[in-house]
Amino acid sequence: MYFQKYIKNIRKILSYKLFTALVFLVLGLLLFAILYTNVKPETYDMELFSVADKTIRSPKTIEDEEKTAEERKKAAGEVEDVxxxxxxxxxxxxxxxxxxxxxxxxxxxxxxxxxxxxxxxxxxxxxxxxxxxxxxxxxxxxxxxxxxxxxxxxxxxxxxxxxxxxxxxxxxxxxxxxxxxxxxxxxxxxxxxxxxxxxxxxxxxxxxxxxxxxxxxxxxxxxxxxxxxxxxxDSGLTEERKQQAMDEVEPVKILQGQIVVQEGHLIDRDIYRQLDTLGLLKGKPSVKPFIGLAIFVLLSIGAIYIPFTKLKEPEEKKQSYLLIFGIVFVGAILVMKLISLVAGLDQYDISYVFPAAMAPMLIRVMVNERFGLLMAIILAACGSIVFHDGISGTIDVEIALYILFSGLAGIIFLSDKNERFNLLRAGMLVSVVNVLLIFFLQFIGSGQMTNMEYVYFIINGAVSGILSAVLTMGILPFLEAGFGILSTMRLIELSNPNHPLLKKILIEAPGTYHHSVMVANLAELACEAIGANGLLARVGAYYHDIGKTTRPHFFIENQMNMENPHNKLEPATSKDIIIAHVTDGVAELKKHKMPKEIVDIAEQHHGTTLLKFFYYKAVEIQGDVEESDYRYPGPKPQFIEAAVISLADCVEAAVRSLNQPTPEAIKSLVDSIVQDRLLDGQLNECDITMKQLEIIKTTFCETLGGIFHSRIEYPK
Known part of the structure; x- marks a missing residue:
């Protein structure tokens, strides 16, 4: 929560665009700084005709232009005059x-x-x-x-x-x-x-x-x-044949990984020239690798920026997603860097231990599947630079394929249910994929491995998958709490009937609990029908009337075999008690640190609607009464799920009061309630269309028709 407040304070100082630009700038600089040492050419203090104190390999494949020119000149000289x-x-x-x-x-x-x-x-x-x-x-x-x-x-x-x-x-x-x-x-x-x-x-x-x-x-x-x-x-034909002979000479190349000079060998003119050509001599560093890294960083940041700009979410939520993506991305790169440093000290290759599926799974759960795929792709590209076989500036395609397919496997195997166990199951399946990938990479390269090496690589792949799942489960709660992001997994946890607040409603206000479950069914089906978040609607509906547990008997659904206490109260007093269930519910939810979306649903589900029963009762008694005094304080529903729950709450209660809930009666009642909310302006502040409202009404009628269908009267 402290982190959220810190971010909000920064947002107050900076505009949304400036804050977003700052995040991308910092992300780009961090990526450049982390990968800097992996592309920085290693230079050596070598003198001509000195003895090499270490074996030097070529960091890249490059044409030896001088040697190529010599070979071509030699080939031209061997051509006889025509x-x-x-x-x-x-x-x-x-x-x-x-x-x-x-x-x-x-x-x-x-x-x-x-x-x-x-x-x-x-x-x-x-x-x-x-x-x-x-x-x-x-x-x-x-x-x-x-x-x-x-x-x-x-x-x-x-x-x-x-x-x-x-x-x-x-x-x-x-x-x-x-x-x-x-x-x-x-x-x-x-x-x-x-x-x-x-x-x-x-x-x-x-x-x-x-x-x-x-x-x-x-x-x-x-x-x-x-x-x-x-x-x-024939001078012309002679020159033509000499040129043909020169063209047939293949360029002389210094191959990546090729030994330029062995330790203890003399550095002659030819070797010194090759070191100079490769930019391995001190005092002659090449800036090309850094330009290449800058281009890579720009492409990576661009690949992240464009999808985020097209994300159809509020600016604040988009920025939260961006921060989550950036933190997870930088964290994964740092873990990658740490493993590469340890791998350099070990005689065995431990790069396959890297939990490649961790970051994609985290983003899959916290943001969405599309950004999880983006994370897997960019991480694979970064991995090809970080794990470069100890040769600066080179690219390791094998590890890139490993990271890419491992990340994709994590996203694919992580089902929509997103329970904690599902994360562990996904991690185990990723382990299997990792091992198969390692065997694929070894076999296709005709690698010769001992039995111990096979066991070693199997352990590496398995550890990578399990570690990805464990780290995801461990990091996920911190991200959810730090950013107030309501993930699918968190919603499923909140929907557990054993949650303390749900148990409180069930025990202290059983009628309200039953009403909330009915509203949840209606809201979930309606939201899914229009493409909204059905799970959020269900969970929000479970908690929307938590405030009624403060005075449960003042609400009709909890009055069993007892007189209605409002009959003995003034309309104004009854109004205050009824309206208080909203503020009491918000306070209770905040006390238990419930997600913001759940709190907003509890606060907005009545909007600024009028308590008609008590208002007309007050008018009947007092005559002149301010209508605004008998309205809920609001705010009106700000998002679709809150609006759907608001409608479902009213519809469920109204249909329950019907003596004969026939399909025609239900349809007429639903139409009148939705029309009344529209005329009252209760849906003006959320992004909902008339077409969606028609779908919502149809879904309500079908669901309520199934619940309140006619039953056979059994004989006494």
Whole structure:
């Protein structure tokens, strides 16, 4: 109760929105602080060429970019240069030589005609020399004009002159030898570095042909010119194959858990570079893990925030649920953290002892099933970070699955009855699920376990389930008392007939007890029909008239074989006694520290209705009477369950007073009572619709019809 007062004081200072924002902020900061050490990279004070004083493993899988680049460069270097054989080169060179000899023959033919004419005209030797020069010029012009390759830039004028000066037979012989040999040689693949050697072979063949010296020299120059490389280097294809070889090289990775350096080994340049790449050297910490943790915290808080904003409850109740969720969540994380620290000191893995179903079951009971599922999911995600196999910044998927399915099992096996024994039964079933989960995780990983390890893991799983149930049963009363939350389990306990207040009603006001049970039946069925809390309505109805135990005989249902004491009292006195049962009941319930909802039902079940009997009696006696003096102090019903109990209370008493409670009479009476309450404004302050009222009336009529059905009159 002190905790509730403390929270209320904070709420008075802060607005609802600011208070909610503060809760989420604190929750996020606590989550970040708790998980900080689990993601903080462990760094080492290592020097190059020093000896490692401990074995260091990689905390994550990361690409070794420098090593990858070296391997790709090596793969590219192993690719040989690509040469492309061009078969058309041989044909082109032969055609080129053929064209040269053809042009020489043409020029010589034209020159012969001119020479013959000059001889007939008696031209001098000087003029003959001019003729030779003109032949050379003509040949060069033909070669330049008709040949795709300008051979005059490479072949000397002397060579061309020697060809022009050769006789037809000698020229034809040279042509045949040169073209045949060039064609034969060029049909083989020739690279640039082989060209000179091939030219030497051609020269030897020309020299062995016994040509005229001048023709031989000219043929040699033409042959050297004709022989070129026909297998050329393809830079584009070479680069393409080198790139392909580089692409085929898989990135070199440092794997998570891989030993980077063994204790006692020398830290060479390669190891030092790997330590630097992993961010394990002091002075070079990485901020990425903390950014990742901040993102995780934001996602987790967001996953909690959105469902809470959509919760259709009063703001105060939503905040209470939020505080419960936050406290249970942080508590579960702290337990998880404690177990992980102990597990680090032990040679055995005790992470499976963590009571994974505790928090989801608590939230399932205190809030609802949806938030229990949310708790199981977020706890599983946190567990994967906390239980990280001793390697900072890693994620343990196995423990995440274990926590998730264990939490889900706790929610599923916890039935709606929610008795204390049901919690223990759920815990035992969770133990079975835990053991099966552990075997699943071990078998799917082909783990080799000894018989003792099997026993050890079975004990761990069983303890986790039982511990979840025990802790839930132990923590639940403190949460219920601290936040004033009326859980289903608490309602079931309050509905026990052996409760002191119910026994008091039964003994001191048996008629009231019977009336309360009848009202409880009506209210529960009506609430369930409209989707309200039927159990709350039943329990609230049990206690709504507890105030009548102060003066039980002043209420008609407890007057058996006795005169009505109100017949001897003034209307005002009777009114005070009747109205007092509300305030007396509230005081009695508060004295026994009953939940707020039960107290509210007792306080609101009459609203501000008029005590018509005593009011009209007073008017008859006194004449002028203030109507407000004969009304209950209220307040009017503030929530659906209180409104339904208010209607059921009036309906049950009215129907009981009918001489012949036929279905038609019951329906007419129920309609008139509900209509009267509507016109009197008694239902204005609760969130109830006309459609729900129609369902409530139908349910009342069906239930009362079953209770007050016609009976066969037995013979005397």
């Amino acid at each position: 040469y492309v054989y061009k078969k058309e080169v041989a044909q082109n060179r032969v055609l080129l030589l053929t064209s040269i000899f053809d042009f020489v023959n043409e020029v010589n033919q034209e020159g012969s005609d001119k020479k013959k004419k000059e001889e007939e005209e008696g031209k001098t030797e000087k003029e003959s020399t001019q003729l030779t020069a003109s032949k050379l010029a003509l040949l060069k012009s033909k070669l330049t004009a008709d040949v795709t390759e300008d051979v005059t830039e490479t072949i000397s004028d002397q060579t061309l002159t020697q060809l022009l000066a050769a006789g037809p037979d000698e020229l034809e012989k040279a042509r045949s030898i040169l073209i045949n040999n060039v064609e034969a040689i060029m049909n083989d693949k020739i690279r640039e570095d082989q060209a000179n050697k091939i030219r030497s072979v051609l020269i030897d063949r020309i020299k062995s042909a016994n040509l005229d010296k001048n023709v031989e020299n000219a043929s040699i120059e033409l042959g050297k010119y004709a022989i070129i490389a026909n297998e050329v280097f």
